Amino acid sequence: MVTLSDPGSRRSIDMYLHQKFCFLADECAGDFLEKHRQVRITGTRSVTTPVGGTRLLPTEHMVFLLSESDDQDKKFLSDRFDESLSHVAAADVEEERSFAFLVKRLHVYVNDTSVEENACLVLWDEQIGLASLFRKGDWLAIWRPYVTVERQAGRDDKRSITLEYGSQTVIFVIPMDPTKEMELMCSMASQPSQHAVPRDAQGILDFKWYPNRLLITELAPKMINITIFGKVLEVIANMPFENEGIKVSRYGIRLTDESGYCDITLWDDIGQAATSNAFVGDWLLLEGLATTERVARGQPGKLVKKRFDVFGKVELGTKAWNVSSSTGFLCSPFLRNIMRVSAALAEKRHNFYCRAVISTWAEGKCGRTTISIHPRCNRPVETTDEAVLYCPFCAQFIEECKVTYTLRFVLDDATGCCEVDVGLGVAEDILAVTPSEFVRLALDEQREVLDAIIGKEIEGSIVRVYDHKDQTISFRLTAACVSGSSVQSTKTLIQNLAG
Numbered sequence: 108m109v110t111l112s113d114p115g116s117r118r119s120i121d122m123y124l125h126q127k128f129c130f131l132a133d134e135c136a137g138d139f140l141e142k143h144r145q146v147r148i149t150g151t152r153s154v155t156t157p158v159g160g161t162r163l164l165p166t167e168h169m170v171f172l173l174s175e176s177d178d179q180d181k182k183f184l185s186d187r188f189d190e191s192l193s194h195v196a197a198a199d200v201e202e203e204r205s206f207a208f209l210v211k212r213l214h215v216y217v218n219d220t221s222v223e224e225n226a227c228l229v230l231w232d233e234q235i236g237l238a239s240l241f242r243k244g245d246w247l248a249i250w251r252p253y254v255t256v257e258r259q260a261g262r263d264d265k266r267s268i269t270l271e272y273g274s275q276t277v278i279f280v281i282p283m284d285p286t287k288e289m290e291l292m293c294s295m296a297s298q299p300s301q302h303a304v305p306r307d308a309q310g311i312l313d314f315k316w317y318p319n320r321l322l323i324t325e326l327a328p329k330m331i332n333i334t335i336f337g338k339v340l341e342v343i344a345n346m347p348f349e350n351e352g353i354k355v356s357r358y359g360i361r362l363t364d365e366s367g368y369c370d371i372t373l374w375d376d377i378g379q380a381a382t383s384n385a386f387v388g389d390w391l392l393l394e395g396l397a398t399t400e401r402v403a404r405g406q407p408g409k410l411v412k413k414r415f416d417v418f419g420k421v422e423l424g425t426k427a428w429n430v431s432s433s434t435g436f437l438c439s440p441f442l443r444n445i446m447r448v449s450a451a452l453a454e455k456r457h458n459f460y461c462r463a464v465i466s467t468w469a470e471g472k473c474g475r476t477t478i479s480i481h482p483r484c485n486r487p488v489e490t491t492d493e494a495v496l497y498c499p500f501c502a503q504f505i506e507e508c509k510v511t512y513t514l515r516f517v518l519d520d521a522t523g524c525c526e527v528d529v530g531l532g533v534a535e536d537i538l539a540v541t542p543s544e545f546v547r548l549a550l551d552e553q554r555e556v557l558d559a560i561i562g563k564e565i566e567g568s569i570v571r572v573y574d575h576k577d578q579t580i581s582f583r584l585t586a587a588c589v590s591g592s593s594v595q596s597t598k599t600l601i602q603n604l605a606g
């Protein structure tokens with residue numbers, strides 16, 4: 108029986124050691140298993156013991172980590188792994204001598220022994236899972252592999268050696284770069300379970316299958332396939348990057364979660380798509396992001412800090428989802444919880460859903476009911492003295508613009524009131540008049556359209572927006588649907604079915 112625990116964590120679990128590893132616990136191996144030996148395991152299962160504890164079942168799919176800097180580990184290697192592949196004689200194999208090799212992992216050929224060079228470590232069936240426990244460039248000390256030597260057809264000077272993971276074989280791993288690996292594992296020690304993240308020959312960590320939520324402070328250099336969920340603190344306008352005459356659009360989003368914040372650079376099409384419907388206070392889910400390696404920052408002579416960048420581009424499969432403005436989310440009683448306005452305000456909720464009546468409407472902050480925006484980025488446009496349209500966000504002159512509403516509502520649900528700026532595209536749904544139709548109406552007709560919504564009950568998604576410059580807090584309605592519509596009837600239907 109061995110006790111396992113994560114580095115930096117107080118939790119531990121007992122595991123039955125597979126009998127093939129028992130020699131490591133014998134006297135001849137000294138305290139091999141006792142001095143915080145690190146192991147990598149796959150393909151094991153847990154069971155509940157009669158007294159209620161959890162234990163892991165024995166598995167052959169276990170490798171032991173050795174350290175090059177540890178004297179005892181070095182002695183362990185030199186005492187036991189003194190053979191080289193070139194000394195393997197066919198006669199020795201026939202005599203069933205046991206071998207122990209120290210080899211560098213280049214590839215693990217699985218069910219493929221057609222390779223001419225080096226030796227192949229062959230893994231069969233369920234053993235294939237073992238390949239995930241060591242990486243390209245790792246050193247492997249292979250204890251008692253099943254060895255075969257074959258002379259290649261027509262070549263007297265060439266032969267191929269095959270090592271198989273047999274019933275007595277034990278693999279010890281000297282990781283390619285143990286310091287980097289420790290960095291990663293320690294930074295995630297706050298989480299109850301830890302997962303190995305594959306790292307390729309260039310040291311890139313792939314988070315594609317990482318099952319836990321990754322927090323911003325856990326980001327490290329050279330990661331790919333990262334998914335982050337957080338609140339938008341700032342949307343940074345296009346700062347095109349020019350290299351050898353080619354101009355590429357570059358946008359930025361400053362995102363925060365409960366652990367911290369980071370700036371994310373979004374290139375070209377995905378940058379434009381993500382920022383066109385992301386506004387301060389919105390909750391965004393970004394997937395397919397990556398980080399660069401560490402790069403020095405700051406001016407010469409001043410403090411130079413080594414940092415890394417977080418970025419997304421189409422080639423990486425980056426996607427952005429705005430959860431706050433998702434009407435699908437709002438309309439699904441299974442996904443959202445309706446809160447009382449008074450409670451949401453008292454709890455200083457960053458994002459909440461409410462059912463409330465529109466008690467009054469007012470013009471937007473600019474003092475008008477509609478504004479012109481750039482259709483590509485959904486940001487207000489400026490008109491120059493020469494009547495040319497300019498988009499400050501995209502940093503370019505533009506030819507077309509479109510009209511959109513800019514309104515403020517007071518929402519009242521009898522427990523409290525909340526004044527909200529009405530977000531992009533939200534007023535259209537409530538007014539049922541498109542902005543382009545609206546601007547063609549006479550002023551009194553416009554007022555009629557707006558007055559008609561007073562008293563209307565809506566379900567809305569609201570975000571709390573903190574303005575860093577003015578240090579003020581405001582609220583924005585990011586999605587809305589009119590109550591008593593299909594949502595209400597669906598809900599009633601579901602309740603009837605459930606009842």
Ligand SMILES: [Zn+2]
Nearest residue numbers: 481484498501
């Ligand atoms: Zn624009």
